[in-house]
Amino acid sequence: MAQPIRIVVDAMGGDFAPQNEILGAYQALRYFQEHNINVEILLIGQQDAIQTAIHQHGIAPSQFSILHADEVVAMDDEPAQAFRKKRQSSLYLGLQHHKDGHADAFVSAGNTGAVMSHSTLILGRITGVSRPTIGTFFPTTTSQPTLVVDAGANVDCKAKHLFEFGIMGSIYVQCILGIERPRVGLLNVGEEDSKGNDIALEAYALFRQSTLNFVGNIEGRDILTGTVDVVVCDGFVGNIVLKFAESMLTFLKAKFSAFASTGIIQKLLMAAAKPALKGALTGMNYEDYGGVPLLGVNGVSIIGHGKSTPLAVKNMILRAEEVVRKEVNQRIEAALTS
């Protein structure tokens, strides 16, 4: 049997830590066991809290290794300050454990900004990468999601950075979705090659000359159609579109309940529509996609939503195993140094 893949889970990250982290880790472990995948999970965080949660949920303590970390990076901690002041945090020590070669991947649903900056500072960058980036999958009208990269890590970008995001995103989609030649599109204000701001124009030229499967400029309306597999933009645009998209569901719910409140017939209609709506909107659930990797760091760091449920944590851990097994980082280095 091959060497186990060793994954460190930040038991203190996320709004519902350590409960959801431990339940998610347990579910992941069972999945790996059922599928004969050799994975070891190490929980890092405040030992007492972890042990209490394990006990509460009736999980056999022998399932996990536990590494104690005295401090916790809170969801509202300022990342740079947390990095300087909380050297005993589960985030810091967990990443250090990975850096030191005792683990192959790190997973956290904690303070996103802190997970990003700690990961970059502790793990460093893959040779050839200027800026690590995060990508997020958006659902589409097809059966495959689209990766939007950068989804918020880098708000000021040069054309060269966008180009690297495209390369990393393409490799990630190749490995995770199994698409041989992912179609890469540059998010812009029009399809013609003369469109866009200065940076988009320059990035367009870089993509055009590359060996990527670059399909050209795409527009905001093309993100959800599955026209491309990778949407490249800077993190300023990516973050705004991502948060806007997330708010659409809330908006629709508000509109639906406002409609229901206009009369008894409307109320009945809306009640009848509910299962249909729910069914139709399946697949827009972030839990299914689990976390997103910080691409370009010299290690595997999977970042999850603060509100991660056990299912989301489980999927983050599965994702970590996949990124290690499929050698995403080795491919990125090869592509960027060739």
Next chain:
Amino acid sequence: MAQPIRIVVDAMGGDFAPQNEILGAYQALRYFQEHNINVEILLIGQQDAIQTAIHQHGIAPSQFSILHADEVVAMDDEPAQAFRKKRQSSLYLGLQHHKDGHADAFVSAGNTGAVMSHSTLILGRITGVSRPTIGTFFPTTTSQPTLVVDAGANVDCKAKHLFEFGIMGSIYVQCILGIERPRVGLLNVGEEDSKGNDIALEAYALFRQSTLNFVGNIEGRDILTGTVDVVVCDGFVGNIVLKFAESMLTFLKAKFSAFASTGIIQKLLMAAAKPALKGALTGMNYEDYGGVPLLGVNGVSIIGHGKSTPLAVKNMILRAEEVVRKEVNQRIEAALTS
């Protein structure tokens, strides 16, 4: 009775010209007559086509003045080239008519890029304005829409431009929605004042020092909540968010019909849900808002969607009258030169 407000309607602009333009103009005229508002409408375009359409719809020809223009700027004409080569177009001659003082406003559902550039080149800019801008109303969960400005006119912006967009947007919302002190938010990746790219940081400082009712940074998720009345961003971000938002309805429809196709019960449920969905999504219809003005040009130029229906054209004309009557331009000049 006061002098009439004279509005030139580009009868050749839009995908369904001149039919929808003429029907919309007629509906607008009836509205003005019923409300005792003194407006004269001049249709500009190919005389034969206009007269045929008027005749087809049984409209008394005396309702409108008609000004002949030999050429038509097509929806796919390159704006700069159309400006140089089609000097007899309804777009060019209509704006020139307005510029020469024979009309108070110009309305077109034609080629958006061409209407913008023709308007800027022919009408010039209001004193104090660096860059004319377009704003678009987004629906919100409250009863009032939010103006997103710039919605695509300027893809490369400096902080100063964003600041001017905020001023113009604030005045426009004041006049059109009757909000005395519109809340202005800067679209950014986080609420803290330290967030954002270089331009957003610089713009934040300008807004902070201003007399506008600036509420600070807002995020993508705040656009649809009605937290602010004016959302300021550059036209690159604005265009992408606008097109993304427009595609959400198509996306939902696709999801709903995919759900309906999974079985007979799902089909029945979705059929039952249809009126509810339609009712709930009322107010997301661009037709209701009519066109958007190109703010900052030295004149009134209302730009409509290429697919404008008669109702949309009618509302564009009503909007033109309102912008003239409420002296939006005079207020912008006063604010930017004080």
